[in-house]
Amino acid sequence: MKLPYHAVATVTISGILYMTFKSWGLAVSSFIAGIFIDLDHIIDYLRENGRPFKIKNFFRICHQCQFNKVILIWHGWEWIGLLAAAAWLTDWNPWITGTLIGITQHLLLDAINSIPDLKSLRSYSLIWRWKKDFDFDTLFPKMKNIKYRYIK
Numbered sequence: 001m002k003l004p005y006h007a008v009a010t011v012t013i014s015g016i017l018y019m020t021f022k023s024w025g026l027a028v029s030s031f032i033a034g035i036f037i038d039l040d041h042i043i044d045y046l047r048e049n050g051r052p053f054k055i056k057n058f059f060r061i062c063h064q065c066q067f068n069k070v071i072l073i074w075h076g077w078e079w080i081g082l083l084a085a086a087a088w089l090t091d092w093n094p095w096i097t098g099t100l101i102g103i104t105q106h107l108l109l110d111a112i113n114s115i116p117d118l119k120s121l122r123s124y125s126l127i128w129r130w131k132k133d134f135d136f137d138t139l140f141p142k143m144k145n146i147k148y149r150y151i152k
């Protein structure tokens with residue numbers, strides 16, 4: 001999902017969290033996690049395209065799905081399980097719980113919006129991507145069509 005939509009969803013959810021629980025830690029960590037999880041796209045961009053980092057190229061490459069491999073270290077269902085365990089073990093520490101909420105809502109919106117095919121939900125698993133050698137075309141077959149539309 002595109003950044004402006006993530007920003008709207010994240011601000012809304014973080015605002016609701018603050019109004020409900022009156023916790024800055026919960027709201028701020030939800031906001032940071034919900035937005036900045038996408039920084040892992042920069043790592044993949046730099047791995048495939050090298051430096052210098054050019055913001056215009058970065059957004060074009062992401063929009064056109066021009067990746068051979070997708071590691072996306074923070075985009076993984078596994079983080080939800082680990083963060084839920086950490087939140088529970090810390091008696092629902094607001095910073096950990098907010099991070100859990102931010103990452104969960106972000107991943108759900110990414111998964112729902114980018115792949116209507118339920119089978120592809122597993123592509124948001126780090127372990128699944130690893131088993132598939134992080135190959136973009138194998139992991140996101142429907143987005144592959146977008147990718148090859150732009151390759152001339």
Ligand SMILES: [Zn+2]
Pocket residue numbers: 001037038075106110
């Ligand atoms: Zn994302």
